[in-house]
Amino acid sequence: MDAAWRRSWRPLLAAWAVLAAVALVAAACGGGGSAGAGGNTVQVSLQEYKIVVGGTTLTKGNSMQMKPGQVTFKVTNDGSMQHDFAIQGPGVDETNPQALQPRQSTSVTVTLQKGTYQVWCTQPGHKDLGMYGQIDVQ
Ligand SMILES: [Cu+2]
Numbered sequence: 001m002d003a004a005w006r007r008s009w010r011p012l013l014a015a016w017a018v019l020a021a022v023a024l025v026a027a028a029c030g031g032g033g034s035a036g037a038g039g040n041t042v043q044v045s046l047q048e049y050k051i052v053v054g055g056t057t058l059t060k061g062n063s064m065q066m067k068p069g070q071v072t073f074k075v076t077n078d079g080s081m082q083h084d085f086a087i088q089g090p091g092v093d094e095t096n097p098q099a100l101q102p103r104q105s106t107s108v109t110v111t112l113q114k115g116t117y118q119v120w121c122t123q124p125g126h127k128d129l130g131m132y133g134q135i136d137v138q
Contacts, residue, residue, distance in 0.1 A: 042074070085097050
């Protein structure tokens, strides 16, 4: 091929390079986004004497709302004494949860159906001190 031919194609090749770079960036962003949306993880923070679920504080029986479907509760003990996270409702019976030391965490995956779920801490006296609430799934 002669030099003139190469010159005429150079701008087109440059354009293709830009397009390829844009596509790569878009793919990278898309992948990150779908990973975040696909993993339906909700942070749960155990404290004296409340349970914070996805930023909503549950204490002394108040309630919050969630959508049906599979959810992984990532439970962290952010308090200064031993706590745990029990949840009971339609199709879910996690009433003997793992006791967590301060700063320890665990994950609990459940499938929520429409209905009412009770969440609480089973450590002696903690429920009476406020560590319980309700999740209304609808
Ligand atoms: Cu507790």
